[in-house]
Amino acid sequence: MKQFMVFVRKEFYHVFRDRRTLLILFGLPIMQILLFGYALTTEIKNAEIIIVDHAGDAASQQLTTMIAASKYFDINRSTASDEDIYKAFKQGKVKCAVVFPTGFGNDLLNGQVAQLQVVADASDPNTARTLTNYITAIVADYQQQVNPTANIPMRIEPVTRMLYNPELNGSMNFVPGVMALVLMIICTTLTSVSIVREKEMGTMEILLVSPFKPVYVVLAKAVPYLALAMVDFIIILILSVLALEMPVRGNLALLFFESTLFIISCLSLGLLISSVTRSQQTAMMVSMMGMMLPTILFTGFIFPLENMPLPLQLISNLLPSRWFYVIVKAVMLKGLGIGVVWKETLILAGMTLVLLTISIKSFKTRLS
Amino acid sequence: MNNKAITCKDLTKRFRDFFAVNHISFEVEQGEIFGFLGANGAGKTTAMRMLCGLSYPTSGEATVAGFNVFKQQEEIKKNIGYMSQKFSLYESLTVRENIRFYGGVYGLSDKQLKEKGDELIEKLGMQQEAKMMVGSLPLGWKQKLAFSVAIIHQPRIVFLDEPTGGVDPVTRRQFWDLIYDAAERGITVFVTTHYMDEAEYCNRISIMVDGRIDALDTPANLRQQFGATSMNEVFYALARSAKRSAD
Numbered sequence: 001m002k003q004f005m006v007f008v009r010k011e012f013y014h015v016f017r018d019r020r021t022l023l024i025l026f027g028l029p030i031m032q033i034l035l036f037g038y039a040l041t042t043e044i045k046n047a048e049i050i051i052v053d054h055a056g057d058a059a060s061q062q063l064t065t066m067i068a069a070s071k072y073f074d075i076n077r078s079t080a081s082d083e084d085i086y087k088a089f090k091q092g093k094v095k096c097a098v099v100f101p102t103g104f105g106n107d108l109l110n111g112q113v114a115q116l117q118v119v120a121d122a123s124d125p126n127t128a129r130t131l132t133n134y135i136t137a138i139v140a141d142y143q144q145q146v147n148p149t150a151n152i153p154m155r156i157e158p159v160t161r162m163l164y165n166p167e168l169n170g171s172m173n174f175v176p177g178v179m180a181l182v183l184m185i186i187c188t189t190l191t192s193v194s195i196v197r198e199k200e201m202g203t204m205e206i207l208l209v210s211p212f213k214p215v216y217v218v219l220a221k222a223v224p225y226l227a228l229a230m231v232d233f234i235i236i237l238i239l240s241v242l243a244l245e246m247p248v249r250g251n252l253a254l255l256f257f258e259s260t261l262f263i264i265s266c267l268s269l270g271l272l273i274s275s276v277t278r279s280q281q282t283a284m285m286v287s288m289m290g291m292m293l294p295t296i297l298f299t300g301f302i303f304p305l306e307n308m309p310l311p312l313q314l315i316s317n318l319l320p321s322r323w324f325y326v327i328v329k330a331v332m333l334k335g336l337g338i339g340v341v342w343k344e345t346l347i348l349a350g351m352t353l354v355l356l357t358i359s360i361k362s363f364k365t366r367l368s
Numbered sequence: 369m370n371n372k373a374i375t376c377k378d379l380t381k382r383f384r385d386f387f388a389v390n391h392i393s394f395e396v397e398q399g400e401i402f403g404f405l406g407a408n409g410a411g412k413t414t415a416m417r418m419l420c421g422l423s424y425p426t427s428g429e430a431t432v433a434g435f436n437v438f439k440q441q442e443e444i445k446k447n448i449g450y451m452s453q454k455f456s457l458y459e460s461l462t463v464r465e466n467i468r469f470y471g472g473v474y475g476l477s478d479k480q481l482k483e484k485g486d487e488l489i490e491k492l493g494m495q496q497e498a499k500m501m502v503g504s505l506p507l508g509w510k511q512k513l514a515f516s517v518a519i520i521h522q523p524r525i526v527f528l529d530e531p532t533g534g535v536d537p538v539t540r541r542q543f544w545d546l547i548y549d550a551a552e553r554g555i556t557v558f559v560t561t562h563y564m565d566e567a568e569y570c571n572r573i574s575i576m577v578d579g580r581i582d583a584l585d586t587p588a589n590l591r592q593q594f595g596a597t598s599m600n601e602v603f604y605a606l607a608r609s610a611k612r613s614a615d
Contacts, residue, residue: 003475010469013458013465014458014461201455201459202452202454202455203458205422206451206518211446212473
């Protein structure tokens with residue numbers, strides 16, 4: 001036990017004296033969480049819009065004011081002609097336009113169907129769809145205001161409630177994914193690099209010749225990084241609550257438990273990488289690039305897994321981060337307990353156990 | 369029970385068809401300085417690794433400190449020290465932290481660590497440098513430190529794999545003073561080298577060629593046997609017959 005503590009202390013010296021390690025450990029998570037949190041969002045704010053008002057009546061002007069007042073749109077020009085739309089679209093500055101036909105207000109007042117045209121630049125289909133949805137919502141709002149009672153009989157009015165994330169805040173979806181990504185990268189990189197460094201430096205040989213058992217070498221490496229990764233997790237959590245306005249609705253203890261499981265699985269993965277690589281550079285490349293891509297692709301926080309072809313969905317099931325993501329979302333955003341996420345937790349725990357076993361087995365006790 | 373430090377009989381390591389170490393047999397007495405010579409690729413390091421418990425022999429028998437290399441590796445590990453050809457201390461730890469770490473790994477108590485550490489630092493004249501990062505020391509100092517750390521737990525045998533690579537002759541001489549000192553305290557020294565002047569410092573030497581031991585005796589007897597004036601000539605006489613090229 002004393003030997004073990006000697007080893008753990010040495011590992012902490014390494015971490016706190018190496019600028020590169022410190023940068024990965026504390027710089028990377030902060031940078032990534034802010035970068036992904038702010039940059040990665042499907043939400044569109046302040047999109048420029050053109051209004052072509054052929055009607056010029058009270059109704060069209062009220063609606064224009066409402067569009068202008070919404071946080072989603074900035075009116076680029078409100079008195080444009082039809083040709084202006086195409087010009088503006090070609091310049092690429094404007095993505096959406098609304099055209100009021102002559103007699104718009106009259107039609108509305110006379111109980112006829114009043115039409116209005118929404119034109120969107122669909123070369124970017126997602127943006128186009130989002131913007132037209134916003135317009136539709138604003139129009140529906142307006143209709144409700146001017147005519148709250150005069151409902152046509154038998155009209156179905158869908159009342160939508162966006163649960164857990166009423167503002168459709170895009171970062172809510174990303175932050176749990178980024179948590180998984182950041183923990184994955186940090187844990188695999190640090191463990192693999194620190195072990196490969198000892199191989200490169202020749203100190204690993206000395207350790208293996210000593211009576212200190214190889215399995216303890218592995219564990220003594222893992223313990224400090226587990227502790228440091230937990231610190232990272234806390235930093236990420238605080239950042240996402242304070243800066244990205246993420247809620248933590250569920251049990252914090254459960255969240256920590258699940259993260260510990262996930263971190264251990266990542267540390268094991270790092271250990272595996274260290275068994276198959278010889279230089280620090282390779283270990284770093286494999287851990288960073290090799291882990292980043294599958295995590296981004298198959299965790300489901302950027303590309304919905306439901307839309308993937310079956311084989312890819314099956315592959316995604318093999319990633320611990322995919323399960324961790326589901327769990328974090330459920331616990332943080334929906335405030336669900338272990339009663340709901342027990343299945344995912346069990347899968348994650350199983351994966352962790354398997355990875356840990358394989359990595360300890362593969363750790364080369366004999367260097368030849 | 370024998371009190372030989374090392375015994376080997378037909379010790380062999382085979383990688384597929386390649387005999388890295390081909391039926392070597394020898395014995396090393398307790399307290400002896402045993403030189404293990406050979407060209408690059410002759411199989412020195414492989415043989416040494418088997419004796420240290422870093423790899424299993426393919427066949428043959430060997431004991432180190434009286435323990436069987438197949439069955440009692442844990443016991444062997446407690447009784448040997450090892451210094452590899454790569455510099456093997458932690459550069460980002462201070463001299464004292466390195467001593468504490470390696471001593472700690474061998475299970476020395478805090479009191480022992482303190483005593484041994486002070487003694488070692490004084491002996492090497494490193495009082496000024498005790499709190500310096502090892503990475504900032506000159507190579508010769510590092511190697512002397514690495515050797516002292518390798519025997520801090522008073523092993524019966526210390527294995528040195530080309531300990532003086534890249535060091536100037538004066539420092540090498542100082543390094544050998546440390547080796548003699550250790551031998552006088554009863555520690556058996558098993559050392560590989562390709563400096564022939566160092567071979568002269570050993571009590572006995574063996575010369576490996578293509579995985580076999582082709583010569584084994586005191587330096588004086590070997591010179592006589594080969595009618596040579598220096599170990600260099602002996603070595604070249606033997607190495608000329610080698611079929612393997614280095615690496």
